[in-house]
Amino acid sequence: MARVFVITGPSGVGKGTLIRALRERIPELELSVSATTRAPRPGETDGVDYHFLSGAQFDARIAAGDFVEHASYAGHRYGTLRSELQRRLDAGAPVVLEIEVQGARQIREAMPDAVQVFIEPPSEAALRTRLIGRGTDGPEQIEARLQTARAELAAGHEFAHRVCNDRLDEAADALEAIVRAELAAA
Ligand code: ADP
Numbered sequence: 001m002a003r004v005f006v007i008t009g010p011s012g013v014g015k016g017t018l019i020r021a022l023r024e025r026i027p028e029l030e031l032s033v034s035a036t037t038r039a040p041r042p043g044e045t046d047g048v049d050y051h052f053l054s055g056a057q058f059d060a061r062i063a064a065g066d067f068v069e070h071a072s073y074a075g076h077r078y079g080t081l082r083s084e085l086q087r088r089l090d091a092g093a094p095v096v097l098e099i100e101v102q103g104a105r106q107i108r109e110a111m112p113d114a115v116q117v118f119i120e121p122p123s124e125a126a127l128r129t130r131l132i133g134r135g136t137d138g139p140e141q142i143e144a145r146l147q148t149a150r151a152e153l154a155a156g157h158e159f160a161h162r163v164c165n166d167r168l169d170e171a172a173d174a175l176e177a178i179v180r181a182e183l184a185a186a
């Protein structure tokens with residue numbers, strides 16, 4: 001049976017970086033492309049990094065029941081499209097969702113078999129340094145993300161698997177081990 005893997009944790013912790021490393025090691029893993037109302041960052045492509053929607057388009061997709069989960073985050077909305085997920089599962093591929101904590105909770109309710117991994121930073125200071133170093137968000141966005149991160153970090157205990165992303169290679173090893181074990185058991 002194809003499996004769903006949820007990778008969650010605060011913004012800047014390294015979810016995207018770890019998922020890239022994971023997909024290099026386990027190429028059959030597919031990434032579900034989320035929808036968002038946030039503007040594309042330089043270098044982001046519609047349909048590849050996200051499906052970029054207006055607020056009205058996002059509302060229409062909610063009304064149509066098109067989302068498996070959706071949440072507001074740092075002033076924007078994000079959601080997993082049922083079609084994105086189902087198309088990959090129907091093809092037999094294991095799928096990775098990179099989502100924030102509210103969405104992960106909704107997936108826990110809707111898909112109790114999904115494997116959830118919470119990525120932790122070595123410290124709050126490291127999170128700030130990474131958000132600044134990534135260079136994709138202005139000071140206000142960074143503060144909003146750090147504010148949200150405090151509540152997200154307090155929710156870490158809800159997740160069956162937790163991986164601290166201190167040294168990237170060690171965190172990637174730990175994540176790979178969790179995913180391989182679950183795929184072998186499926
Ligand atoms: P997220 O997807 O969780 O928002 P990113 O993957 O974009 O986070 O990572 C945020 C920043 O931190 C990026 O600049 C990335 O290169 C850096 N980063 C990721 N993992 C580590 C790590 N283990 N040590 C130091 N920097 C890291």
Ligand code: 5GP
Binds near residue numbers: 009078079
């Ligand atoms: P960013 O703006 O940095 O791309 O994403 C901000 C936050 O939204 C990140 O924590 C990211 O994991 C989360 N996110 C991305 N896509 C989704 C989604 O489809 N659903 C939910 N709930 N969160 C998402």
